[in-house]
Amino acid sequence: MKHTLLMALGIVSVAAVLFTNATDNIELEYYGVGDYAEDFNLKNVDGKMVSLKDYSDAKGFIVVFTCNTCPYAKMYEKRIMDLDQKYSSKGYPVIAIMPNDENKVPGDSFDEMKKRSDEKNYSFPYLKDETQDVAKAFGATKTPHVFVLNNVDDKYKVEFIGAIDDNPKSASSVSTKYVEDAVDALLDGKKVPKTTANAVGCSIKWSES
Amino acid sequence: MRIWTVSIALLISTQLMAQEIPAVKFDGIEDLISEKSDKVKVINFWATWCKPCIQELPEFEKLNSDNQDVEVYLVSMDFVEDMEKVERFVAARKLKSKVILLDDISYDSFMSKIDKSWSGSIPATLIVDGRSGKKAFYEKQFLEGELSTVLNNFMN
Structure with missing residues (x-):
């Protein structure tokens, strides 16, 4: 069967x-590259609900599925923070979404997310995808998993799917910054040079139902 | 008396001879996939930091010991800097399947060569018929008993 x-x-x-x-x-x-992503409404670590439509001035978004516990998410945490610092003011803020089932990964509970966000002083929302529906809609499979969206008449076109860059071990040894290249191209009104990039990540811990 | 000495010697030597874990670049894995063989090769991608990978390891160990037509390869995606950790893990779990460390972070170029559908999460498993070259790829964790069913279907 x-x-x-x-x-x-x-x-x-x-x-x-x-x-x-x-x-x-x-x-x-x-979603694949070129598709339009549905908006969502998820709870942020500050208790407020967040949707893409709340960002009326945004040219687009860097949506990152990430978590507290995955070693690769940890290796990329600083780089995710840097992405927001660099691109939020240019119109492409980072929206971090934590998709894991906290029953399977207690370290990714809402309280732990809040702790992590406070400790590291995240400048971006860190949202909990409680039902995991947003991760499923996006087709996120792992953390970290990035989706760069472009705001086209208040619809959110998927322009890039994949990894932040090509060297998880060391930010200083990166040769291609996939996400930065994608956002820079969008800012210049150019075509995204590389629309997908694979990398290792921790599988999303789905709830059993 | 003699038997005892021999078995103690054997015991000590197997303890000492915990398997050597080679570190290879992706071409090493490519060779493993394409090499002709009369066995079915089950190539599992895992890492010591990956909980679902560790949960499914016993399934692969069982397959490796129970099925003579199958060769299991456990390809660790740990960084080569963590080789000692991998060695300790493999020794502590007394893993019998062949363990290889994939010392290659050019993920974007090699993952699609394993399978176009691989988004990069682990565990992931490639099954290759060494005779016909037939392949099947699974980006998922195998639950208890599931791997042997998948394999039976693959072989029949």
Whole structure:
């Protein structure tokens, strides 16, 4: 039974890939580059609800699925903070979303998120995706997982999906800054040079249901 | 008496001879994938920091010991700087499957060569038929019993 399901899923995903190449009208289960992201309404560590539409002046967003506990998220924490420092004033603020089920990862509970955000003085919202619906809609699979969105007439076009840069070990040894290159291109009104970039991350801990 | 000496010697030598973990670049993994063999190669991507990876390791160990037609490779994505940690982990868990450390952070270039669908999360597992080259890829954690079912379906 499970096998049949997997096979069916396999065929669907192969079909999805084939059809996306053929036409842009097929609705995918989650966003690809060029799709428009739905707005969300998630609770920030300060207790307030946050939506993309609250940022009426934003030219776009750097949405980062991240968490307290994943070693890769930790390695990139400072770089995520730097992205907000650099791009928030230019119209592309960072929105961090924590997608893990806190029953599986107690270190990612709302209280722990609040602690981390206070300790490090995050300049950006750190939102809890309690139902995990936002992560699912985006097709986020891991932390950290970045989606650069561009505001096109108050619709949010996905312009980049993937990693922040090409060297998790050392920020000073990075040769390609994928996210910065994408946002810089958008700021210049140019095409994003590289729209996807793979990297290792911790799988999102989905709740069992 | 003699048997005792031999078995004690064996015991000590196996303790001393905890498996050597080679550190390879991605081409080492590419060779492993493409090499002809009469076995089915199950290549699992894991890391010592990855909890779901560690949870599923016993499934791979069981497969490696139970199924003579299968060779399991546990490819650690830990950084090479953490080799000692990996060695300690492998020794403590007495892992019998072959462990390899992938010392290569050019993720964007190599991940799509493993499978185009791989978004980069681990655990992830590639199954390769060493004879036909047939492949299957799973970006997920295998729950108890699931891996053997997947493998049976793959082989039949």
